Amino acid sequence: MPAKDEYIAAIDIGTTKVVTIIGRMNKKNLLEIKGYGISDCRGIKKGIVIDIGEATKSILNSVEAAEKNTKMFIDSAYIGVTGKHISVVNNWSEITVNSPNKIIRKSDLDRLLANANKLNLTSQHEILHTLIKQFVVDDEKGITDPVGLATEKLAVELLVIYGSSTLIKNTVNSIRSANVQIEDIILEALASGEAVLTPEEKESGVIMLDIGGGTTDVAVYKDKKMIFTYCLPVGGDLISNDISIGLNIPFAKAEEIKRKFANVDYNFYESLNRVNMSDIKIDRNKATLNIRLYSIVNSRVKELLKLIKEKIESYGFMYSVPCGVVLTGGVSQMKGITNMAASVFNLPVRIGVPNEVDGPSEVAANPIHATGVGLLKYASQLQDYALDRTEDKKSNGSLLSRFREFIYKILKN
Numbered sequence: 094m095p096a097k098d099e100y101i102a103a104i105d106i107g108t109t110k111v112v113t114i115i116g117r118m119n120k121k122n123l124l125e126i127k128g129y130g131i132s133d134c135r136g137i138k139k140g141i142v143i144d145i146g147e148a149t150k151s152i153l154n155s156v157e158a159a160e161k162n163t164k165m166f167i168d169s170a171y172i173g174v175t176g177k178h179i180s181v182v183n184n185w186s187e188i189t190v191n192s193p194n195k196i197i198r199k200s201d202l203d204r205l206l207a208n209a210n211k212l213n214l215t216s217q218h219e220i221l222h223t224l225i226k227q228f229v230v231d232d233e234k235g236i237t238d239p240v241g242l243a244t245e246k247l248a249v250e251l252l253v254i255y256g257s258s259t260l261i262k263n264t265v266n267s268i269r270s271a272n273v274q275i276e277d278i279i280l281e282a283l284a285s286g287e288a289v290l291t292p293e294e295k296e297s298g299v300i301m302l303d304i305g306g307g308t309t310d311v312a313v314y315k316d317k318k319m320i321f322t323y324c325l326p327v328g329g330d331l332i333s334n335d336i337s338i339g340l341n342i343p344f345a346k347a348e349e350i351k352r353k354f355a356n357v358d359y360n361f362y363e364s365l366n367r368v369n370m371s372d373i374k375i376d377r378n379k380a381t382l383n384i385r386l387y388s389i390v391n392s393r394v395k396e397l398l399k400l401i402k403e404k405i406e407s408y409g410f411m412y413s414v415p416c417g418v419v420l421t422g423g424v425s426q427m428k429g430i431t432n433m434a435a436s437v438f439n440l441p442v443r444i445g446v447p448n449e450v451d452g453p454s455e456v457a458a459n460p461i462h463a464t465g466v467g468l469l470k471y472a473s474q475l476q477d478y479a480l481d482r483t484e485d486k487k488s489n490g491s492l493l494s495r496f497r498e499f500i501y502k503i504l505k506n
């Protein structure tokens with residue numbers, strides 16, 4: 094865990110953009126964003142590296158932009174990962190406390206957690222996080238800190254999050270090729286949840302949906318803990334793609350129209366009549382185009398929300414989330430999505446932007462930066478017992494890294 098006031102960097106490698114953010118947790122426990130760099134992302138699809146060279150270039154561009162913006166040199170960073178290869182499993186571990194007076198010591202916890210980490214995963218998988226759901230001391234459940242309690246038997250219930258070793262390795266290699274050392278790898282859903290949810294929501298029960306360009310990261314929280322996560326390999330790109338096909342226009346134009354004019358609620362089109370599609374070369378009247386655009390975005394967004402709801406329902410979490418749904422990520426900006434999500438989930442819905450963050454508002458108050466800001470927040474609060482992975486850290490500096498250091502010195506002077 095980084096020291097208070099120490100600057101750290103995070104890199105969010107999204108489907109549409111790579112963002113590098115530098116910040117620090119100050120002594121008042123407020124995250125201060127010093128600066129950031131953003132670049133278009135190529136070589137990543139649905140959270141997965143599909144072209145290491147392109148991904149590395151995008152990462153390098155965003156890192157260098159952040160260095161220029163902050164006049165700081167980035168040596169290492171916390172990295173986000175996601176993708177449909179991520180899975181979760183509940184795990185349980187139990188030990189006999191063998192101190193003479195049966196008082197639980199920190200060393201007992203270490204033994205318990207080391208035991209729990211021996212989950213039988215194949216070599217194709219690797220653990221990203223082992224999160225503590227609760228300790229159980231002599232059948233007493235819901236214990237958060239058992240050190241100092243007296244017992245014969247100490248048990249822990251854990252949520253183990255793991256993913257494909259090769260796919261994680263590809264992300265690691267892209268970062269290393271950009272000559273950035275890896276401090277830790279953090280699940281993007283955990284990061285976004287950390288950024289946008291309030292402590293009350295996490296305690297009472299809430300669903301967080303970070304809907305990005307290529308993925309939807311789902312996290313369910315209850316009793317202050319993340320109890321479930323899932324990545325659906327679908328996001329806003331699919332909507333733009335359908336608009337592009339449906340209106341016979343290039344993807345970039347479809348993307349622009351979607352952001353400016355699309356609304357999942359048809360009443361909005363009719364009353365405001367804002368859609369200006371003069372750029373569209375095909376001969377269709379405005380009313381027809383309105384209906385087409387509306388029906389594409391309405392059906393796509395509804396389909397996406399229903400898919401997520403079915404998944405959460407299948408795990409039985411729909412009835413343990415009184416605080417409803419918090420939407421974040423770029424697609425949370427889609428006009429009308431809050432009402433649609435409220436009717437699909439039959440729960441209260443709000444848009445989540447990073448909270449308790451000081452810094453430029455285009456980052457600190459923007460849902461597209463939930464993951465990047467959350468990586469910094471999560472990293473700043475890593476628990477002693479988190480058992481997060483420690484390998485894959487610290488690659489050696491190379492010529493390129495020295496070159497970047499040189500540039501940094503120039504910037505500084």
Ligand SMILES: Nc1ncnc2c1ncn2[C@@H]1O[C@H](COP(=O)(O)OP(=O)(O)OP(=O)(O)O)[C@@H](O)[C@H]1O
Pocket residue numbers: 106107108109110139140304305306307308309328329330333348351352353422423424425426427428460461462
């Ligand atoms: N105002 C808007 N209305 C509708 N969609 C929007 C709006 N602004 C952004 N989006 C969509 O949000 C998506 C990008 O979101 P975000 O930046 O969170 O994704 P990402 O982090 O790059 O990708 P991912 O997290 O899926 O890997 C794009 O599909 C974009 O079209």
Ligand SMILES: [Mg+2]
Pocket residue numbers: 106107108305306422464
């Ligand atoms: Mg994202």
